[in-house]
Amino acid sequence: MSSSVHRPPPPRVVIVGGGLAGLAAASRLVGRGLQIRLLESRPRLGGRASSFVDPVTNELVDNCQHVSMACCTNLADFCTRVGIADLMRREPEIVFLDRAGRVSRFRAGLLPAPLHLAGSFLKARFLGPLDKLAVARGLAALARPLASPPGESFGQWLERHGQTPRAIELFWATILVSALNEELDRMDVGHARKVFLDGFLKNRIGFQPEIPLVPLGDLYGARLEKWLAQNDVEVLLTTGVRSIEVDDEEGLVGVRTRSGRLMAADFVILAVPFDRLADMIPEPLRERVWAVENAAALKASPITGVHLWFDRPICPFDHVVTPGRLVQWVFNHTAIQGRSAPGSPDSGRAQYLQLVVSASYGLLGLDKVAIRDRVLEDLADLWPEVRSAALLRYWVVTEHGATFAVRPGVDYDRPRQRTGQDGLFLAGDWTATGWPATMEGAVRSGYQAAEGVLQDLDQPTRLIRPDLPTGRLARWLLP
Ligand SMILES: Cc1cc2nc3c(=O)[nH]c(=O)nc-3n(C[C@H](O)[C@H](O)[C@H](O)COP(=O)(O)OP(=O)(O)OC[C@H]3O[C@@H](n4cnc5c(N)ncnc54)[C@H](O)[C@@H]3O)c2cc1C
Incomplete structure (x- = not known):
């Protein structure tokens, strides 16, 4: 008998963008008989x-420290799936170092969620009794369904809920500006509430930070590339896409690269930042892909990362949150990643610190030297040794478009992953995930786009991972 049974070619999926959203989509489409190109x-x-390579020391330097939290279940799932979970470390506590140099540790106590951090909170030294009372009232109000007028910022909400200036500056701003990369007066109330519910109230471990043990270029680097190759994902680097291509019948044809090559596709997942969308969606498609208008309405928010290599130990913690300062969080890469002097991992007492200034609008007009000096001044106030230490090397990296800004009502402008064009899906931290611009949000968007593709292939599969379970008492106390 002849063996000329004709097998249909596998459906072709092109993923545009090798950030976490595109990578997450690829990771969930493998093993399903698809031809996948990224x-x-x-x-x-x-x-x-x-990360980027420091041209002098040849070392990887992160564009900025990235931290996740244990409540980020989809990022954890992605890391496990692609075999990089062991490159992250979960911390049992968040350490705060206040302006007076006093240490407060937030660690789960014996009580169940949402009271597991109550002991740490009561002992926290950077807030007085009246501030704590105000915060407790504020958290109780956040735990109830919100009745916030449209357009209200979280800053206005805090005023309306009787928060003391110290509670606002040292508690609410400290946690939320880092988590959401936005100032309180420009911040969406719903997103602020979500940080506290998911991270601090529903589950005993949700707040625990997850910190990479290697530079980001290694975390999302060789091991991940190898996994993709082993799973038949064809990765084409330095391959920019100019536009999405449709034919006269308005069917999806594929993508056109910047070098003019047409790559045919049955499905395209466009996983690029929101400010790239307009250029890539040609005019006839715009009637069906409303997201171009959504994307145009989004605004960006900056983050500044400052890398400092000192000739001696400065920071005695692995990482520490510094309420009420320019710098919000200090990471000791000598302790976490075993890196010390620039270009030489084991050179005696040298220490490599990475500092984060989220929502760094106030630094945008300054040059790198001025930013470095302001950060050094801030650190010297905490650790006077900074004044006598030699600064061996530094980098100041400001990402102007680090995240989309979570301004009030922002979720109305975030498009779904499924577009009005058959076969075309969007992904990216800025699409509708319910999450702020985070690695978790990016991974979720990729999983959601992959769910859409599988649905159209008649293989409907739920890919989004469940949240951490809500504790029994929390279920009763929280809506
Ligand atoms: C300074 C900084 C600090 C941050 N800190 C944290 C943190 O602590 N915790 C956290 O969870 N999140 C943090 N984030 C946010 C996090 O990095 C993002 O939410 C996430 O990485 C976004 O992933 P993405 O895939 O949606 O987008 P991106 O990472 O932007 O990926 C999009 C990809 O598309 C590519 N691309 C663009 N145009 C084209 C084209 N025409 N053709 C082909 N490819 C194209 C880009 O090169 C890019 O690789 C931080 C971000 C920054 C910038």
Whole structure:
């Protein structure tokens, strides 16, 4: 008998963008008989969560420290799936160092959620009794369904809920500006509430930070590339896409690269930042892909990362949150990643610190030297040794478009992953995930786009991972 049974070619999926959203989509489409190509314009994967090579020391330097939390279940799922979970470390506590140099540790006590941090909170030294009372009232109000007038910022909400200036500056701003990369007066109330519910109230471990043990370029680097290759994902780096292509019948044809090559596709997942969308969606498609208008309404918010290599130990913690300062969080890469002097991992007492200034609008007009000096001044106030230490090397990296700004009502402008064009899906931290611009949000968007593709292939599968379970008492106390 002849063996000329004709097998249909596998459906072709092109993913545009090798950030976490595109990578997450790829990770959930493998093993389903699809031909998957991932096109990335830069010479590396990881998108905004990435490193660059210091030309002098040849070392990887992160664009900025990235931290996750234990409540980020989809990012954890992605890391496990692609075999990089062991490159992250979960911390049992968050350490706060206040302006007076006093240490407060937030660690789960014996009580069940949402009271597991009550002991740490009561002992916290950077807030007085009246501030704590106000915060407790504020948290109780946040735990109830919100009745916030449209357009209200979280700053206005806090005023309306009788928060003391110290509670606002040292508690609410400290946690939320880092978590949401926005100032309180420009921040959406719903997103602020979500940080506290998911991270601090529903589950005993949700707040625990997850910190990479290696530079981001290694975290989302060789091991991940190998996993993709082993799972038959064709990764094309330095392959920028110019536009999505449709034919006269308005069917999806594929993508056109910047070098003019047409790559045919049955499905395209466009996983690029929101400010790239308009250029890539040609005019006839715009009637069906409303997201271009959504994307145009989004605004960006900056983050500044400052890397300092000192000739001696400065920071005695692995990482520490510094309420009420320019710098919000200090990471000791000598302790966490075993890196010390620039270009030489084991050179005696040298220490490598990475500092984060989220929502760094106030630094945008300053040059790198001025930013470095302001940060050094801030640190010297905490650790006077900074004044006598030699600064061996530094980097100041400001990402102007680090995240989309979570301004009030922002979720109305975040498009779904499924578009009005058959076969075309969007992904990216800025699409509708319910999450702020985070690695978790990016991974969720990729999973959601992959769910859409599988649904159209008659293989409907739930890919989004469940949240951490809500504790029994929390279920009763929280809506
Ligand atoms: C400084 C900084 C600090 C941050 N800190 C944290 C943190 O602590 N915790 C956290 O959870 N999140 C943090 N984030 C946010 C996090 O990095 C992002 O939410 C996440 O990485 C976004 O992933 P993405 O895939 O949606 O987008 P991106 O990472 O932007 O990926 C999009 C990819 O598309 C590529 N691309 C663009 N145009 C084209 C084209 N035409 N053709 C082909 N490819 C193209 C880009 O090169 C990029 O690789 C931080 C971000 C920054 C910038």
